[in-house]
Amino acid sequence: MFLDIQNIVAEFSSWIWGIPLLILLIGGGLYLFIYSGLVPFRYMGHAIAILRGKYDKEDSPGDLSHYEALSSAIAATVGMGNISGVAIAIATGGPGAIFWMWVSAFVGMATKFFTCSLSVMYRGKDEDGNVKGGPMYVITEGLGKQWKPLAVFFSFAGLFGTLPAFQANQLTQTLVDVFQVNESNTFTAKLMLGITIAIITALVIFGGIKRIGSVAGKLVPVMVVVYLMTVLTILFLKIDVVPSIFKLIFTDAFSGKSVLGGALGVLIITGVKRAAFSNEAGLGTAPMMHGTAKTKEPIREGLVAMLGPAIDTLLVCTLTALAILASGIWKGFDGDGISLTLAAFNSVLPYNIGGVILTICVLIFAFSTLFTYSFYGYSCLSFLSNLKTAKYYNHIYIFVIVIASVVKLDFVINLMDSAYALMAIPTVISTLILAPKVKKAAAVYFQKLKMNEF
Structure with missing residues (x-):
């Protein structure tokens, strides 16, 4: 019975992450890219000024500063996908897949x-009057109550x-592999690691969104800088x-000959899919965090959020790809994911120091994601029920960490991948419908900026 469910979920996950979702995510994203008239991209400097706190005001509604909101959102997206996901892209799609990850970013x-x-433009409030954001509020506040079934979906x-x-x-599997735990002791080791991870996560997430934002604001710069310095060292040596x-990367992007024998379509899909897992653009998670930002200007938060894929995919994923490709070990390597990245780091840096640094980065990446995702699930449950019920979500969340540490990965991945894909459907649909509202607000905002009215 359980095996049948596993097969059904696996088949559904494979199908929905194929052409249908790629058309929705990339087709919809490309439309928004063109529809924006590239105006937001001309204000990257202004976005950085916002991020630095130039326009922060304490009396603005919301819980997090622009910096904390972006840090928390990046903390959720910068994770194992940036380390093992990129390795999988190279192993299955070749170096050219990185180019299509850039395009997707x-x-x-x-x-x-x-x-x-939109997450700031159409914010909602819980029963305690706290500001809430996310696709569910965009749908109900922006499209109307008659669209609520889509928000519930x-x-x-x-x-x-x-x-x-x-x-x-x-995370537990990485630690078991790195420290070469004996196979007979694997279950016990994973269980103990799972309990430890759960305790550390609980200390942060039970403090609420403000503590999550504070911790993420400190962790994200550290993990990006450490990773940056390590990869730059590898590139200097190579x-x-x-x-x-x-x-x-550029030549293989249009031929796919190095791995796929010219299967250009498969190469593009591989790059796009890995980028979607990496930066989560269009899946609906980041708007829940950015919707809590302390601002009265929706466009301002949109500009800050726009920096996310640039940091996540164009910077961190690119660093991983360059380290793997520079090592040369990816050619004919028997394996992918974290094992390929680990082998690449160790092959260039002496005394296996690469493995040590990578393990530290994996710990920070994984924990930052664990801290932030709890807020997303809590927000979803509070929308479906109430704050009193939603408070129990974190207990379930901690319990799942322990269980997930010892179960097989395949079913977990397929189940969560399927849910993520389903989240993208209402997110992209509502965004496409309400895009004219954003474009109109952007025209007003940039005109005020031009006239120095802020």
Whole structure:
């Protein structure tokens, strides 16, 4: 019986993450990219000024500063996908897949601009009067109460899509692999690691959104800088091959010959799919966090959110790809995911120091995601029920961390992937319908900025 369910979920996950979802995510994102007239991209400097707190006001509605909102959202997206996901893209699609990840990231920046502008434009409130954001509120406040079934659809899928099963499972597996735990002791080791991870996570998430934002604001810069310095060291040691790496990425992007024998369509899908997992643009999670930002200007938060895919995919994922390709170990490597990234780091850096640094980065990446995802699930349940019921979500969340640490990964991945895909449907549909509202508000905002009215 359980085996049949596993097969059904696996088949559904494979189908929905194929052409239908890619058309919705990339087709919709490309439309928003063109529809924006590229106006937001011309204000990157202004977005950075916002992020630095130039326009922060304490009396603005919301719980988090622009910086904390972006840090928390990035904390959720910068995770194992940036380390193992990129390795999988190279192993299955070749170096050219990285180019299509870049393309998808630019499209995703436009999607994030629209979805997160809407998350502030159409915010809701819980029964205690706290400001709430996310696709469920965009749908009910922006499209009307008659659209509430679509909001319920998103929130229900979000309860499963934002569970910590994937991160907890991969984190424990990484630690078991790195420290070469004896196979006979694997279950006990994973269980103890799962309990430890659950305790650490509980200390943060039971403090609420403000503590999550504070911790994420400190963790995100540290993990990006450490990772940046490590990869730059690898590239410095392999400086002679760097020009050829970029050439390989661009040439392979339109041929796919190095791995796929010219299967260009499959190559593009691989890159796009990995980018979607990496930056989550259009899936609806980031708007829940950005919707809590302390601001009265929706466009301002949209500009800040737009930086997310740039940091997540264009920076962090690119760093991972360059480290793997520079090592040369990816050619004919028997395996992918974290094992490929680990082997690449160790092959260049002496005394296996690469594995040590990568393990530290994995810990920070995984924990930052675990901290943030709890807020997403809590937000979904509070929308479906009430705050009193939603408070129990974190208890379930902690319990799932322990269970996910010892169960098989395949079913967990397929179940959560399916839920994530279902979350994208109402998110992108509502964004496409309400996009004219964002474009109109953007025209007003940029005109005020031009006239120095802020």
